[in-house]
Amino acid sequence: xxxxxxxxxxxxxxxxxxxxxxxxxxxxxxxxxxxxxxxxxxxxxxxxxxxxxxxxxxxxxxxxxxxxxxxxxxxxxxxxxxxxxxxxxxxxxxxxxxxxxxxxxxxxxxxxxxxxxxxxxxxxxxxxxxxxxxxxxxxxxxxxxxxxxxxxxxxxxxxxxxxxxxxxxxxxxxxxxxxxxxxxxxxxxxxxxxxxxxxxxxxxxxxxxxxxxxxxxxxxxxxxxxxxxxxxxxxxxxxxxxxxxxxxxxxxxxxxxxxxxxxxxxxxxxxxxxxxxxxxxxxxxxxxxxxxxxxxxxxxxxxxxxxxxxxxxxxxxxxxxxxxxxxxxxxxxxxxxxxxxxxxxxxxxxxxxxxxxxxxxxxxxxxxxxxxxxxxxx
Amino acid sequence: xxxxxxxxxxxxxxxxxxxxxxxxxxxxxxxxxxxxxxxxxxxxxxxxxxxxxxxxxxxxxxxxxxxxxxxxxxxxxxxxxxxxxxxxxxxxxxxxxxxxxxxxxxxxxxxxxxxxxxxxxxxxxxxxxxxxxxxxxxxxxxxxxxxxxxxxxxxxxxxxxxxxxxxxxxxxxxxxxxxxxxxxxxxxxxxxxxxxxxxxxxxxxxxxxxxxxxxxxxxxxxxxxxxxxxxxxxxxxxxxxxxxxxxxxxxxxxxxxxxxxxxxxxxxxxx
Numbered sequence: 001x002x003x004x005x006x007x008x009x010x011x012x013x014x015x016x017x018x019x020x021x022x023x024x025x026x027x028x029x030x031x032x033x034x035x036x037x038x039x040x041x042x043x044x045x046x047x048x049x050x051x052x053x054x055x056x057x058x059x060x061x062x063x064x065x066x067x068x069x070x071x072x073x074x075x076x077x078x079x080x081x082x083x084x085x086x087x088x089x090x091x092x093x094x095x096x097x098x099x100x101x102x103x104x105x106x107x108x109x110x111x112x113x114x115x116x117x118x119x120x121x122x123x124x125x126x127x128x129x130x131x132x133x134x135x136x137x138x139x140x141x142x143x144x145x146x147x148x149x150x151x152x153x154x155x156x157x158x159x160x161x162x163x164x165x166x167x168x169x170x171x172x173x174x175x176x177x178x179x180x181x182x183x184x185x186x187x188x189x190x191x192x193x194x195x196x197x198x199x200x201x202x203x204x205x206x207x208x209x210x211x212x213x214x215x216x217x218x219x220x221x222x223x224x225x226x227x228x229x230x231x232x233x234x235x236x237x238x239x240x241x242x243x244x245x246x247x248x249x250x251x252x253x254x255x256x257x258x259x260x261x262x263x264x265x266x267x268x269x270x271x272x273x274x275x276x277x278x279x280x281x282x283x284x285x286x287x288x289x290x291x292x293x294x295x296x297x298x299x300x301x302x303x304x305x306x307x308x309x310x311x312x313x314x315x316x317x318x319x320x321x322x323x324x325x326x327x328x329x330x331x332x333x334x335x336x337x338x339x340x341x342x343x344x345x346x347x348x349x350x351x352x353x354x355x356x357x358x359x360x361x362x363x364x365x366x367x368x369x370x371x372x373x374x375x376x377x378x
Numbered sequence: 379x380x381x382x383x384x385x386x387x388x389x390x391x392x393x394x395x396x397x398x399x400x401x402x403x404x405x406x407x408x409x410x411x412x413x414x415x416x417x418x419x420x421x422x423x424x425x426x427x428x429x430x431x432x433x434x435x436x437x438x439x440x441x442x443x444x445x446x447x448x449x450x451x452x453x454x455x456x457x458x459x460x461x462x463x464x465x466x467x468x469x470x471x472x473x474x475x476x477x478x479x480x481x482x483x484x485x486x487x488x489x490x491x492x493x494x495x496x497x498x499x500x501x502x503x504x505x506x507x508x509x510x511x512x513x514x515x516x517x518x519x520x521x522x523x524x525x526x527x528x529x530x531x532x533x534x535x536x537x538x539x540x541x542x543x544x545x546x547x548x549x550x551x552x553x554x555x556x557x558x559x560x561x562x563x564x565x566x567x568x569x570x571x572x573x574x575x576x577x578x579x580x581x582x583x584x585x586x587x588x589x590x591x592x593x594x595x596x597x598x599x600x601x602x603x604x605x606x607x608x609x610x611x612x613x614x615x616x617x618x619x620x621x622x623x624x625x626x627x628x629x630x631x632x633x634x635x636x637x638x639x640x641x642x643x644x645x646x647x648x649x
Binding site for chain 1: 540542543545546547548549550551552553556560561564565
């Protein structure tokens with residue numbers, strides 16, 4: 001629980017969503033969504049495509065009105081405030097820069113609308129472009145810039161308006177891996193320097209975990225879990241969160257009593273309680289938390305069915321009585337090897353059954369191709 | 379310049395149907411009937427400056443009216459639902475499938491002194507108005523005929539503007555009017571320029587409209603050229619010279635128009 005101390009000083013609420021419902025063509029996009037975002041917080045909406053994260057962002061920006069529910073900004077209801085009067089600015093997915101204007105004029109756009117004096121505009125634009133390392137591109141046309149540079153212009157353009165909240169709609173999705181990592185660091189730095197509230201939308205769980213103070217995991221128009229990155233990773237609330245954030249072995253089990261759970265045909269000690277007696281549960285074990293040993297020394301044992309080299313470690317799929325586990329190991333197992341497995345009570349995480357329980361299976365269908373589909377940006 | 383083999387048929391086409399005729403016009407414009415070189419045709423052509431001026435003014439007025447009517451129409455079409463858009467565009471195109479001559483002739487019967495419109499006016503108890511054979515009738519005919527050529531390119535450009543760019547402008551504090559002034563209109567200039575070109579050029583050089591709706595009273599360049607080739611005045615040398623002068627005038631006009639869209643970073647100055 002020390003994660004709480006990593007958060008910035010807890011301040012007043014800046015954006016509050018209350019029981020938001022949105023549907024398109026009869027399909028429910030946001031289902032009774034409520035959320036409170038604090039001043040200066042770096043919040044990430046994380047979820048698969050169609051989960052409603054971008055819709056939520058568009059409601060905050062004012063591009064979309066909810067069918068029902070209220071949006072508050074610093075305690076004031078802003079449902080009827082149009083986008084151009086809201087003190088939020090957006091960085092769009094494909095940047096949406098003005099193609100007819102050069103870098104300078106793009107960044108100056110908001111300031112010109114506010115009718116700021118030319119000297120002030122010049123000062124601010126120069127300052128913003130310096131912040132995103134684009135000072136030498138000030139007179140360049142937009143089309144002549146690379147994707148990463150356009151992204152920086154978009155950041156400078158949004159921040160030049162001194163927004164209270166910066167909305168980022170998958171801003172790094174179009175960049176290649178190396179550039180994306182650099183921009184993540186840069187955005188994080190900007191957040192710390194400016195103290196502006198950041199709301200980021202992404203489907204990349206790594207991005208969400210490494211950048212945010214608070215992660216909001218969404219699916220099917222509902223918030224599945226809100227928490228710090230460590231909370232979300234270590235204490236997933238249901239099978240969806242466990243499956244979406246990182247790799248997880250999600251096994252059906254039975255909570256025999258407090259601190260005692262049965263799965264894979266064996267009883268284990270665990271640190272969770274309060275689930276009742278003899279209650280069916282989902283058990284999560286992260287691939288890096290399984291210790292591999294010889295079959296004789298293992299508490300449970302299985303057969304290695306595939307080995308994939310991943311650089312730092314190997315990813316092996318192990319068949320334990322028909323259930324395929326994924327385990328990360330540095331030892332050199334080979335296909336067909338019999339191994340033993342040891343799991344520490346700390347590493348066993350128990351979740352209540354949910355609608356997602358039946359949707360997540362083992363790793364038997366696992367292949368790299370499937371993996372790519374599920375995690376397009378890894 | 380090296381020409382790729384697959385371009386060859388087009389190069390051939392362009393040579394035979396554009397460059398060779400152009401050279402012929404230039405040769406004729408500078409020739410005497412006996413085949414000698416002369417500047418007389420050009421000098422003579424400039425004596426028709428009143429006709430040139432009238433053509434340019436009527437052409438410019440028609441183009442301006444087309445722009446005033448066409449831009450808002452294109453804007454509205456680009457804003458409605460996609461399936462309605464195609465219906466509108468279809469309706470816009472259908473008249474273009476009937477003969478230009480027929481459509482102009484129809485206007486004749488409407489605008490005539492004893493035509494449909496005056497009959498209606500008389501029926502309502504008003505004095506009949508002399509409408510046909512006036513510059514107004516010619517402009518009306520040109521606007522009616524050439525309006526789709528203004529709307530289509532503007533519509534095409536407007537419908538391609540990225541919605542996100544408009545949202546970005548709103549996001550940065552621009553209200554609807556500012557979004558239009560600072561983003562939509564500048565981004566649609568390319569369509570405006572090609573619309574102006576596609577209306578102005580045929581308007582300046584038309585002879586059907588001026589002949590039918592202007593009677594003999596409103597002589598335009600097109601009529602003048604026609605007279606030199608098909609009329610009693612038969613003089614292809616003068617006709618070529620007039621064509622050449624017209625071509626130069628149009629080139630100058632288009633050069634000025636294109637300036638509108640030339641430097642994307644200086645558009646704020648126009649607005």
